[in-house]
Amino acid sequence: MQEIGIMEVGGFRVGHAQDAEAATGCTVLLCDRMSPAGLDVRGGGPASRESQILSPVAQADSINAVLLSGGSAFGLDAAGGVQAYLEERGIGFDVGVTKVPLVSQSCLFDLGVGRMDVRPDRDMAYQACEQASYHAPAEGNVGAGTGCSVGKYRGMARAMKSGFGTYALQAGRLKVGALVAVNALGDIYDGGKQIAGLLNGDRTALSNTVEELLQDVTIAENLFSGNTTLGIVVTNAKLNKTQLTKVAGMTHNGFARAIRPVHTMADGDSIYALSTGDLPGDVNVVGTMAALAMERAIVRAVRAAQPAYGLPSCGSL
Numbered sequence: 149m150q151e152i153g154i155m156e157v158g159g160f161r162v163g164h165a166q167d168a169e170a171a172t173g174c175t176v177l178l179c180d181r182m183s184p185a186g187l188d189v190r191g192g193g194p195a196s197r198e199s200q201i202l203s204p205v206a207q208a209d210s211i212n213a214v215l216l217s218g219g220s221a222f223g224l225d226a227a228g229g230v231q232a233y234l235e236e237r238g239i240g241f242d243v244g245v246t247k248v249p250l251v252s253q254s255c256l257f258d259l260g261v262g263r264m265d266v267r268p269d270r271d272m273a274y275q276a277c278e279q280a281s282y283h284a285p286a287e288g289n290v291g292a293g294t295g296c297s298v299g300k301y302r303g304m305a306r307a308m309k310s311g312f313g314t315y316a317l318q319a320g321r322l323k324v325g326a327l328v329a330v331n332a333l334g335d336i337y338d339g340g341k342q343i344a345g346l347l348n349g350d351r352t353a354l355s356n357t358v359e360e361l362l363q364d365v366t367i368a369e370n371l372f373s374g375n376t377t378l379g380i381v382v383t384n385a386k387l388n389k390t391q392l393t394k395v396a397g398m399t400h401n402g403f404a405r406a407i408r409p410v411h412t413m414a415d416g417d418s419i420y421a422l423s424t425g426d427l428p429g430d431v432n433v434v435g436t437m438a439a440l441a442m443e444r445a446i447v448r449a450v451r452a453a454q455p456a457y458g459l460p461s462c463g464s465l
Contacts, residue, residue, distance in 0.1 A: 149437070153284050154314040157325040157382045159183065159424025163280030164291030164312075165272045171262020171457050174217035174226055175291030175312060175329065176276040177380055177422075178234075182210035182241070185252065185422045186392030190400050191376060192413030195221040195255040202252060202420075204390040211250040212239055214420050215276075216292040216329050216378045218258035219267030227253040229273030254418045256331040256376040258295025260304050261457045285327070287313050288452035292329035292378065297459055298407075298450065299345030300333050300375060301357045306347040309459040310336070313449025315441045321384075322429055326402070326441035328379040330449040332417075333357070334409045336462075338447045344462045351460070358408055376416035377403060379445070381438045383421070385429025396421040398435030402442030 155162070159180050166173025187202040201208045213230050217223040231249045234240055240247030259267075276291070285291070293312025300307045310332070316325030330336070335345025335357045346355045381399050396419045403410050403417060411417050421438065455464045 149317055149319040152316045152318045152323060154316045154325040154327065155282055155284055157316055157323045157384055157424065160382060161280035161282055162285040163276040164286060165276035165279060166291055166294040167266055168294060170266035171295040172218035172258050172266060172268055173291045173294035174215060174268040174273050174276050176230055176273060176280060177214045178277060178280050179212055179424060182212055183422045183424050184209055184387060184389050184392055185211045185420055186389050186396045187418065187420050188393060188396035188400060189418045190411040191415035191417035194416035194418055195224060197224045197227050197253040198250060199252060201250060204393055208241060208250055209389050211252055213251045214380055215251060215253040215273060217253065217255050217268040218292060218295045220255055220257045220259055222267040223255040224253060225270060226268040226273035227251045229270035230277055233274050233277035252420065254378045256292065256329060256378055257374040260374045261295040261297060285314060287311065287448060289454050289456055293449060296329055296331040298330060298332045298336055299347065299357060301346055301360060307459055308344045308347065309453045309456055309461040311449050311453035313445045313452055315444035315448055317437050317441050319437065321427055324383045324434055324437040324441055326379060326381050326438060326445040328377065328442060328445045328449055330377050330446050331375055332377050332407045333375040333412050333414045334407045336446065336450045337406055337408060344450045375414050377407065379419040379442055381419065381421040382424055383434050384425025384427045385423060385434050386426045387423045387429060387431065391431045392421040392423060394431055395435045395438055399438040399442050402439040406443045406446040
């Protein structure tokens, strides 16, 4: 197994758009053709659009695009910009009288950073589509990662800057990649070592979210709710929607290895999985590789982030 570039998986383009001053943005993945997709949501506070069409019992078996954005539920309007971009090009699910672009979207909470009155909208998402390319996407403070932060158990005063990251692996001809916007309540770990997250009281060193959480086991009425890590898995393996739903679920193992705690009621952690190729592949192998790729993508997102909005980064602490 070897590391490859995320775009070597093939069959899609990625584009970012953001408002750096307002600290929000979005990232779109446009499929070259309608691609089978699955979704697994583990967090307790998700914000999503066209997520139910990815249920194994829903009729549509493929989608045209996935959009990750900031703005919390306000950002759900942004998917309309992706639909407009695709509709103009005659791309979508053929319903006889027209083609309806199928765009699934999930949002993260970045309203506590920058300007809360500015959110990703149709125009920003359309711009992301215009910027989409087959080149390796930028990482760090870009796209959906623009307003991302981690370690927010004690609020933004003790949080750190995070961002957007990617990673991909190849075993034989099988390719699996991960893209992620890391906006977690918890801390970030690289091989068991904490590299970012909750700061101590004077913001000079890392603290430990799990340890602080366990100091008081009563119900946390004021638990900071501005979180959610959003991921996308892509593979050149030919898998159906049911299989991809399983892959998305297995990929959450990568979340669990890199983020502690994870899947809390204050997070909306969600992972999409898409098949963009025709290579015969085993679900267990793809899911295992996807979890590894996602774990590394999370670490890259945090290491690529730059200090901003008063938040230190992994590299600046």
